[in-house]
Amino acid sequence: MKKIGINIILVVVICFLVCYPMSNIFNNYFHNNLDVSLKPNWILSKKNQHFDFGVLGSSRVINLVDIQAIEQKNKNEGINLGVSGTGLAESYILLSKFLKNGNSIDTLFLEINPNLLNAEMSFSLPFHPYFYFQYIKEDEIGEVYKDCVPDLKYYLWRFVPMASYFEYNNFFPLAAVIKNNKQVALNDFDKFDGSELMKGNEFAGLIKLEEKKLGINDIDKKYLLKIIDLAKAKKIPLIAYTAPELKEIGKYEQGRKAVYYEIYKILENKKIDYHNFSSVVSDTLYFRDYLHLNENGIKQFSNIMADSLFANPILP
Amino acid sequence: MFFNSFNFIVFLAGLVLSFYLFPKTIRPYLLLLGSLFAYSLFGWKNFVLLLGVSIFNYLTGISIEKAKSKKMLLTVSILGNLLLLFFFKYFNFFSGSTNDVFKFLQIDISLPLLDIILPIGISYYVFQAIGYNLDIASEKAAAEKNYIHLVSYFFFFPKIMQGPVDRPRNLLPQLKQGSEFNYENFVDGLRRILWGFFLKLVIADRLFVLVDNVWKNIDAFGGLSVAISVSLFTLQLYFDFLGYTEIALGSAQLFGIKLMENFDKPLSSKNITEFWRRWHISLSTWLNEYLYNPMAIGWRDLGKYSMHLAVFITFFIAGIWHGAGITFMIFGSLHGIALVYEIFTKKSRKKWAKKLPKGLYDFLSLKLTFIYVSFTLIFLKSNTLERAFVVIKSIGQGWKNDITGIFNGNISKVLFLNGGSSNIAILVVLLLLFFMIETYFKEKSYKVLNQKNTFVRWTIYFGILAIIAFFGQFHSDAEFIYVNF
Numbered sequence: 132m133k134k135i136g137i138n139i140i141l142v143v144v145i146c147f148l149v150c151y152p153m154s155n156i157f158n159n160y161f162h163n164n165l166d167v168s169l170k171p172n173w174i175l176s177k178k179n180q181h182f183d184f185g186v187l188g189s190s191r192v193i194n195l196v197d198i199q200a201i202e203q204k205n206k207n208e209g210i211n212l213g214v215s216g217t218g219l220a221e222s223y224i225l226l227s228k229f230l231k232n233g234n235s236i237d238t239l240f241l242e243i244n245p246n247l248l249n250a251e252m253s254f255s256l257p258f259h260p261y262f263y264f265q266y267i268k269e270d271e272i273g274e275v276y277k278d279c280v281p282d283l284k285y286y287l288w289r290f291v292p293m294a295s296y297f298e299y300n301n302f303f304p305l306a307a308v309i310k311n312n313k314q315v316a317l318n319d320f321d322k323f324d325g326s327e328l329m330k331g332n333e334f335a336g337l338i339k340l341e342e343k344k345l346g347i348n349d350i351d352k353k354y355l356l357k358i359i360d361l362a363k364a365k366k367i368p369l370i371a372y373t374a375p376e377l378k379e380i381g382k383y384e385q386g387r388k389a390v391y392y393e394i395y396k397i398l399e400n401k402k403i404d405y406h407n408f409s410s411v412v413s414d415t416l417y418f419r420d421y422l423h424l425n426e427n428g429i430k431q432f433s434n435i436m437a438d439s440l441f442a443n444p445i446l447p
Numbered sequence: 448m449f450f451n452s453f454n455f456i457v458f459l460a461g462l463v464l465s466f467y468l469f470p471k472t473i474r475p476y477l478l479l480l481g482s483l484f485a486y487s488l489f490g491w492k493n494f495v496l497l498l499g500v501s502i503f504n505y506l507t508g509i510s511i512e513k514a515k516s517k518k519m520l521l522t523v524s525i526l527g528n529l530l531l532l533f534f535f536k537y538f539n540f541f542s543g544s545t546n547d548v549f550k551f552l553q554i555d556i557s558l559p560l561l562d563i564i565l566p567i568g569i570s571y572y573v574f575q576a577i578g579y580n581l582d583i584a585s586e587k588a589a590a591e592k593n594y595i596h597l598v599s600y601f602f603f604f605p606k607i608m609q610g611p612v613d614r615p616r617n618l619l620p621q622l623k624q625g626s627e628f629n630y631e632n633f634v635d636g637l638r639r640i641l642w643g644f645f646l647k648l649v650i651a652d653r654l655f656v657l658v659d660n661v662w663k664n665i666d667a668f669g670g671l672s673v674a675i676s677v678s679l680f681t682l683q684l685y686f687d688f689l690g691y692t693e694i695a696l697g698s699a700q701l702f703g704i705k706l707m708e709n710f711d712k713p714l715s716s717k718n719i720t721e722f723w724r725r726w727h728i729s730l731s732t733w734l735n736e737y738l739y740n741p742m743a744i745g746w747r748d749l750g751k752y753s754m755h756l757a758v759f760i761t762f763f764i765a766g767i768w769h770g771a772g773i774t775f776m777i778f779g780s781l782h783g784i785a786l787v788y789e790i791f792t793k794k795s796r797k798k799w800a801k802k803l804p805k806g807l808y809d810f811l812s813l814k815l816t817f818i819y820v821s822f823t824l825i826f827l828k829s830n831t832l833e834r835a836f837v838v839i840k841s842i843g844q845g846w847k848n849d850i851t852g853i854f855n856g857n858i859s860k861v862l863f864l865n866g867g868s869s870n871i872a873i874l875v876v877l878l879l880l881f882f883m884i885e886t887y888f889k890e891k892s893y894k895v896l897n898q899k900n901t902f903v904r905w906t907i908y909f910g911i912l913a914i915i916a917f918f919g920q921f922h923s924d925a926e927f928i929y930v931n932f
Contacts, residue, residue, distance in 0.1 A: 132467060132628050134630055135630060135633060135634065138634075142908075145909070146912075283453070283454075283457070284453070287453070293916070297916040297917070297919075297921070298921045298922070299921070299922070300916070300917055300918065300919065300921070301920070301922075304869070305917045306869060
């Protein structure tokens, strides 16, 4: 027993001695060489830029909000801060880091819908931990990790050197560090101001979905409030809105209306201007699936967004 | 809790530590508690069902032992276990097929299709339960009088999900005696676990990416690529199952328990008979002991073909043990046919072996066996017969385009199945290394970790750890394949 104990301690010590300096090398490399072909990294790479407006949310932002169409119509400059499949906690990190990096926005639009307040039920991975490992030691980001991943995982990633890089070795390949590749990955986000719009006009059909019962998840609500507070603290006017959806989604998601009611209440309490566009487009001709517009739908919705949101008197 | 999860490592470390901290008499109960906890994580329905199975078999075991005429009770116990397996695994297939027949005959009857989820490990524990009762009836083993020990056998966590289909007469005595700590045994167990993780996380799950690229979008690939993916699936299945088995056997060894070996270099088999002696040994020997032998002995008066029929039936059942569906029946039948063919052609093959140079004959036998096994696995992997035929048809198409594609710089798609050059390079190196190790270490491949020179041994440990850390697939969609059977 004693011998095996000594051997195990020896292995742990050797691993620590090797992994500790290695984790510094990895941190340094991946901090300075973000793969900007991935949307969160593209947002994190932005530094000291000014935008007239920014739109924050999930796939209903990155895939549905045509920033350039809005820019052309309103003669201003915007950025799409949406990331596919993310919940409000991750949106909060992105917004917070984006502002900390010296960027500024005159007006922030936040897409909000019942699925965002039930992120774990609605997305396969509502928080993508591997994008933010280099910030895990910061209190604010650490708190998001604690809220969104199991405690054991948080402590492992936070305190065991290299554990996070090993677990997500596909995102942090050893070869990249050895080659010290400084090449910036090609991406279309620069070209389209962060949008990655849906292509084509086909509709997937009113397919049967797994039935769910929606409510208000405390963690999602916490980060909705934190986004609101952050915008207030930075004196950025915040406008919340809901993108179009097919009403048939309600058949499979019980309690959707009640969640909407809760959203109104939260936003009203916080005195946030809210526009519900959920039913402004209702024909399946404009949809790709229940929650996403197709190419024609995006054109239609971009016009509506540009006309109504930017007509808001609080905008500069 | 699956073996390739972080939680499993934490659980195993905690259980091992507490196991050896407590006195020997307490250890069997600690192991039982650990096993109950691990299985309970699959949900209370799974848990209650297995508890029910253990109660049923505890009672039948004791009753069979006491009874003067054992046949009736044995039949009841076997039927009871099979009925359970039939209900959970085959009922919907039976209903669906019967409804199809009724529809064809224009009979207006429809059997219900039930919303059933296959309980974790049911195929394994039902076979173990049947073996337990058969052993008692044939007086190969005594019925277990202490219910707790029998529960411990059924729930034993290293083997619950996908075997080995260990015999109670081997495992029960070991579970009853809380073992003493043995350094060599313990370290050997750790080595097996390390080797198992390497096989699963690095090799099998990287192969999965390539195979999946083709099978998800088979129309986009030509015959050569599909043929490569079919061959790679054979390797994936082997490494996946071998990896699991090494972790299972290694984990059991940490508690001083020796489970049955399941593999003996099956890919070096030169015919299908040999393949089944080397592949999933715990299942093939179970089938041999409890199915083939009784049939062959019982039917020996029925003529010279009775043995062939027994072989075919045994492998047909082996096929449907893997799952409910026509594809599984075909998988089993193809192996049954091959084995019967090998019995018939034993003499003529010997003549061929003498005519051809030994090296050439062995090489051809090896390749033909591999190709045949890979072909049969198309049926094991395909959910439907239509799908299997699509794959087979795809193998026969587009070779010309594939070959010209190789010369036109499309190697990454045609030969490497869009797997990425670094992934391919890692895999090629590791596969070559593995097969060299397997050829060199005649006994077991994991023995590569058991070097006499301390420096070499520790270098290999850290080397394997580093390979797992940098190249393991920790978030792969690839689950352990045999869990689904």
